[in-house]
Amino acid sequence: MTKNSDVPLIKIIEAHQPWWRLNLADAYDKREICYVFAWRKISTLYKQKALGIVWGLIEPLALLIIMTAVFGYVMRLPTNGYPYPVYAFAGLMPWLLFSKATTSVSNSLMENMAVISKVYFPRLIIPVSSLAKDIFDSVMSMAVLLSLVVYYGFPLSAKYLLLPFFMGIPIFAALGIGLWVSAPMVRFRDLQHVVAICLQVGMYASPIIYSAKMVPENLLPYYTLNPMSWAIDGVRWIMLDQPLEFTISFYLSMALTLAVFISGLFIFSIFEKLSVDVQ
Amino acid sequence: MSSNSSDITVSVEGLGKKYWLPGHGSGRGGRVGLMGLHFKEYLSFLGKKRDEDYFWALKDMSFEVKRGEVLGILGMNGSGKSTLLKILSGVTMPSTGRATMHGRVGSLLEVGTGFHPDLTGRENVFLSGSLLGMSKAEIKSKFDEIVYFSGIEDFIDVPAKRYSSGMYVRLAYAVASNLDSDVLILDEVLAVGDAQFREKSRESMENASKQGKTILFVSHNISAVSQICTKGIVLSKGKLVHSGSIDEVVHYYKKDIHSIPTDIDSDSLLSPKQDLRGAPRHTNSPKDNQFITSVSLHQSDGQPTAYFKTGEDIRVRIGYNVGNEPYSYFTIFFLDQLGNRVMTVQSDHDLETLKVKGAGVIECVIPSNRLGSGEYILMLDYGRIKSTYVCLDCVPSAITVSISLGDYLNGRSTLEGQGFIAQKTNWIIK
Structure with missing residues (x-):
């Protein structure tokens, strides 16, 4: 496929570009670079490691064992009667995807400065492609979770068709936050620490190690504005058949996620142009 | 090729690029202290932006290709x-x-x-x-x-x-x-x-x-x-x-x-001795300094000449007239016809610093030179070592030396593109 060999192609570089021009078509046009970046990240991740790809499983499993030991057996946190390992892991998996993805997207521009300052391509490709590794890890954890679910005797149902939607929430939320943060982070590396702290807070503000039932009734409408609480309880609804009621907070939190994502696109588009000059 | 406008593939009009660089050019971090500069750099939106805080890396550039x-x-x-x-x-x-x-x-x-x-x-x-x-x-x-x-x-x-x-x-x-x-x-x-x-x-x-x-x-x-x-x-x-x-x-x-005079025929400098008072100076050297006064080339026995063979000693004598400089250096650059630096010899390769005072002559001995055939222009540089090299006087085209290979390489010559340096070698089948 040799394109534009006959059509005259004109590239204009100008001082001032309107802030609202996202050039998404340009990024879509160059999506092959996105695949290449994603593949580079995944294929280099496990090189020079004896256990290679298995580490993608060991990490969440270790976390699960620690959590089960501490919260399930020592502290005996109530789980509405569900076995603690499968209950916690169903919460942990969307959270890990969200937290790792937020970190990768936020750091993506900074980490790729060497490439960015030497060759031009639509920069949006960088944060988007940085998601690939975390999605890849998440798919592997999903296999572990499914075996746990089957082991504990929960049935597989048609609800599983909604799994991509609930797993899509952490991806979009992470991308939205990451887009806001990644370009300013090139200039202010301080943001790395801010993101890390916020993720710590977020972990305890989401029903991962405990059940949302433990949250005081009057706080629940605010608590459930957190899109991650919907992602987590959605996965539990699908896999463990834990009842789920879609309140007004659900729609608000989805709207919030979407708003962060769309505004993130603009913030990114404005600030990435400055990133090469301020690194 | 016609100068049809459709032939123009690259057209640049009034291109400029400025960088936010507070404190540049002031030498000591500007009016604000280091801490102030740190905040000024990172929290630039807080203060008023002044024109002198910007550095124009590129200004009003136009051309066509x-x-x-x-x-x-x-x-x-x-x-x-x-x-x-x-x-x-x-x-x-x-x-x-x-x-x-x-x-x-x-x-x-x-x-x-x-x-x-x-x-x-x-x-x-x-x-x-x-x-x-x-x-x-x-x-x-x-x-x-x-x-x-x-x-x-x-x-x-x-x-x-x-x-x-x-x-x-x-x-x-x-x-x-x-x-x-x-x-x-x-x-x-x-x-x-x-x-x-x-x-x-x-x-x-x-x-x-x-x-x-x-x-x-x-x-x-x-x-x-x-x-x-x-x-x-x-x-x-x-x-x-x-x-x-x-x-x-x-x-x-x-x-x-680069102040490499192209109008001066390097042949005109081909003589054993040059008086450098009034010779053109390098743009990098401070104005009106005339510390280097003469240069001459000598064989190992002291005989003046501009012609050497590869492998012979070259003695370069530089005449100077300076005030009192306890930490000085001299550098001799050997340039080819295109201005490429073929070899650089420097006094601090031998002695840490030189103490020079008043008028005098310094001799640099280059034992058995390894330059290949050709004419080389000598650029002379004199200055002070003060953690860095500070140029005080620089003569870009002081004198020309002519080198011929002679029988250094067993009577053979090097071809074009084989480098500037001739090196004798020994080959043994073992």
């Missing part, structure tokens, strides 16, 4: 060459003006962009190729050609970290040279690789321009630029100071920027 032309961009470090290429390749945005380019633009600001050491050569070709703007199908169809050009067929499935640096660079350049773009932007690419590889990349650039590609080429290497380019521009302190045919531009660059 036609199809098939190879434009050489010359300039000293910090003249704005790299900023210009960064803007044209889209890596950074200009602050003023615009650039219009017709056709596909490929840029190579660095050899091996996107290469990952853990990936194999094959994987890196695809990685780097797509970053430079090739589609996967395109890379696939050119893959054999790329590998052949690089000459590392046997190692293509080995991780790049196991490559020698030469192999790495060859593969990286092979990818870029197969870039099928109408405008090619190259930054100092010929600086890498061995002579054979440089020759290969020079040829590929020539072929590219014959195919009608437009090339913008930055290099410090004057001889490479004058060989490859058809036109040139000279940048100085962010401004375009000269443009024209490459010969004219190289001439200007050598004369006005």
Whole structure:
């Protein structure tokens, strides 16, 4: 496929570009670079490691064992009667995807400065492609979770068709936050620490190690504005058949996620142009 | 070639680039202290922005390049060459003006962009190729050609970290040279690789321009630029100071920027002794300083001459007249006809610092010189060592020395392109 060999192609570089021009078509046009970046990240991740790809499983499993030991057996946190390992892991998996993805997207521009300052391509490709590794890890954890679910005797149902939607929430939320943060982070590396702290807070503000039932009734409408609480309880609804009621907070939190994502696109588009000059 | 406007592939109008750089040029961190500067730099939105806090790396630049032309961009470090290429390749945005380019633009600001050491050569070709703007199908169809050009067929499935640096660079350049773009932007690419590889990349650039590609080429290497380019521009302190045919531009660059006089016939300096009072000074040396007064060349027995054979001793005597300088140095640069520095000898290679006072003569003995046949212009530099070298007086074209190989290499001569240095060797079959 040799394109534009006959059509005259004109590239204009100008001082001032309107802030609202996202050039998404340009990024879509160059999506092959996105695949290449994603593949580079995944294929280099496990090189020079004896256990290679298995580490993608060991990490969440270790976390699960620690959590089960501490919260399930020592502290005996109530789980509405569900076995603690499968209950916690169903919460942990969307959270890990969200937290790792937020970190990768936020750091993506900074980490790729060497490439960015030497060759031009639509920069949006960088944060988007940085998601690939975390999605890849998440798919592997999903296999572990499914075996746990089957082991504990929960049935597989048609609800599983909604799994991509609930797993899509952490991806979009992470991308939205990451887009806001990644370009300013090139200039202010301080943001790395801010993101890390916020993720710590977020972990305890989401029903991962405990059940949302433990949250005081009057706080629940605010608590459930957190899109991650919907992602987590959605996965539990699908896999463990834990009842789920879609309140007004659900729609608000989805709207919030979407708003962060769309505004993130603009913030990114404005600030990435400055990133090469301020690194 | 007609000067039809449709032939113009690159057109730059009023291009400028400023950087936010508080405290530049003030020497000691400006009016605010270090802490203040730190906050001023990072929290710039809090204070008022002053014009002097901006640094213009490029200012009001305009030029045009036609199809098939190879434009050489010359300039000293910090003249704005790299900023210009960064803007044209889209890596950074200009602050003023615009650039219009017709056709596909490929840029190579660095050899091996996107290469990952853990990936194999094959994987890196695809990685780097797509970053430079090739589609996967395109890379696939050119893959054999790329590998052949690089000459590392046997190692293509080995991780790049196991490559020698030469192999790495060859593969990286092979990818870029197969870039099928109408405008090619190259930054100092010929600086890498061995002579054979440089020759290969020079040829590929020539072929590219014959195919009608437009090339913008930055290099410090004057001889490479004058060989490859058809036109040139000279940048100085962010401004375009000269443009024209490459010969004219190289001439200007050598004369006005590097103070290598091209109008002075190097033959006229070919004598055993030169009086340097009133001789032209380098632009870098402080005005009106005339500390270096004369120079003369002598054989090992002290006999003055300008003609030497390779392997003979050269004694360079420099006459000076200075105040009191307890920490001084002298440097002698040997330049070829194109201004390339062939050899640099310096007093602190032997003695840490020199104590000089009043008028006198210093002699530098170069035992059994290894220069190949040719005429070399000596540039003399005198100054003070004060943690760095501070030039006090510099004569760019002091005297010419003529070297002939004689029987140094068993009566044989070196051919053009075999280097500047002659080295005697012993060969034994064991």
